[in-house]
Amino acid sequence: MSKVVLITGGSSGIGKAIGTHLVSRGYIVYGTSRNPEQFSGHSLPFPLLKLDVTDPENAIAVAHEIQEKEGRIDVLINNAGVGITGPLEETPTAEIRRAFDTNFYGPIHMMKAVLPYMRAHRKGLIINITSIAGYMGLPYRGVYSATKGALSLVSESMQMELYHMGIDICNIAPGDFNTNIAHGRYHSPVLDTSDYKKHYGRVMKVINEQMADSADPSLIGKKVERIIEKKNRKLHYKAGAFMEKMSVKLKQVLPDKVFNKLLLNHYKL
Numbered sequence: 285m286s287k288v289v290l291i292t293g294g295s296s297g298i299g300k301a302i303g304t305h306l307v308s309r310g311y312i313v314y315g316t317s318r319n320p321e322q323f324s325g326h327s328l329p330f331p332l333l334k335l336d337v338t339d340p341e342n343a344i345a346v347a348h349e350i351q352e353k354e355g356r357i358d359v360l361i362n363n364a365g366v367g368i369t370g371p372l373e374e375t376p377t378a379e380i381r382r383a384f385d386t387n388f389y390g391p392i393h394m395m396k397a398v399l400p401y402m403r404a405h406r407k408g409l410i411i412n413i414t415s416i417a418g419y420m421g422l423p424y425r426g427v428y429s430a431t432k433g434a435l436s437l438v439s440e441s442m443q444m445e446l447y448h449m450g451i452d453i454c455n456i457a458p459g460d461f462n463t464n465i466a467h468g469r470y471h472s473p474v475l476d477t478s479d480y481k482k483h484y485g486r487v488m489k490v491i492n493e494q495m496a497d498s499a500d501p502s503l504i505g506k507k508v509e510r511i512i513e514k515k516n517r518k519l520h521y522k523a524g525a526f527m528e529k530m531s532v533k534l535k536q537v538l539p540d541k542v543f544n545k546l547l548l549n550h551y552k553l
């Protein structure tokens with residue numbers, strides 16, 4: 285029987301790539317978008333349901349709709365997310381909250397919405413798309429790192445809470461993938477007189493160069509399929525270039541000062 289997969293944010297980038305691959309492999313896929321009507325002519329191979337993950341009622345309605353149609357939700361992929369950059373001191377608190385609303389509370393609303401159905405079946409898998417940035421506080425991306433690090437920790441706790449119900453949960457932390465994330469990202473406006481202006485500018489230059497040179501999101505689709513089909517999953521997966529994955533290991537083994545020096549060099553600070 286084909287597995288039923290709900291992917292939040294299936295309209296572009298990583299979510300679209302995962303959905304497209306899973307459909308080609310025979311899965312029943314539902315994607316989502318805040319504006320699905322915008323994508324009606326885009327010949328996506330799966331339907332897009334209207335969803336803003338920051339709205340818990342909307343999350344419940346989407347899960348209910350799929351449960352009614354398919355009788356189950358086998359896999360939830362919490363993919364919807366936004367970027368945010370800026371010096372923490374100058375980033376408006378409302379924008380910090382907004383980033384957490386989408387990247388942290390959004391997945392929580394979704395998990396709360398699907399878990400009653402998964403518990404009833406004593407079966408299910410939740411995949412949270414976190415980020416390599418969630419393993420370390422990156423300069424001028426502290427809020428983004430924090431949203432993803434927080435989601436990763438919640439997954440760790442939930443794995444222990446859910447395992448006796450036959451429900452599994454894992455994180456996939458991507459490195460840089462060439463998607464629309466930079467267009468939707470919030471960039472904190474920095475005044476000409478700001479003490480941070482020069483360094484923030486340097487970091488943004490490195491971030492933009494990395495993004496231009498980043499991997500095709502279609503690479504993630506196969507990885508997600510392998511993870512879905514595994515009997516024994518790990519809790520944490522990473523997807524990306526060798527050095528991006530290696531940076532997580534280096535952070536674990538190097539003294540903080542040495543690791544921070546590597547980051548400072550990398551970002552030309």
Ligand SMILES: NC(=O)c1ccc[n+]([C@@H]2O[C@H](COP(=O)([O-])OP(=O)(O)OC[C@H]3O[C@@H](n4cnc5c(N)ncnc54)[C@H](OP(=O)(O)O)[C@@H]3O)[C@@H](O)[C@H]2O)c1
Nearest residue numbers: 293295296297298317318336337364365460461463464465
């Ligand atoms: N690209 C990377 O290098 C990278 C690296 C690490 C982690 N990630 C993570 O991967 C995930 C996908 O990002 P992407 O790179 O594919 O970016 P993207 O191309 O900008 O796609 C983001 C998706 O999230 C959806 N979305 C945004 N806010 C939403 C909200 N409030 N409610 C529901 N859906 C919302 C968007 O849908 P609509 O706009 O149609 O609603 C869109 O489908 C994110 O969680 C991101 O943090 C990306």
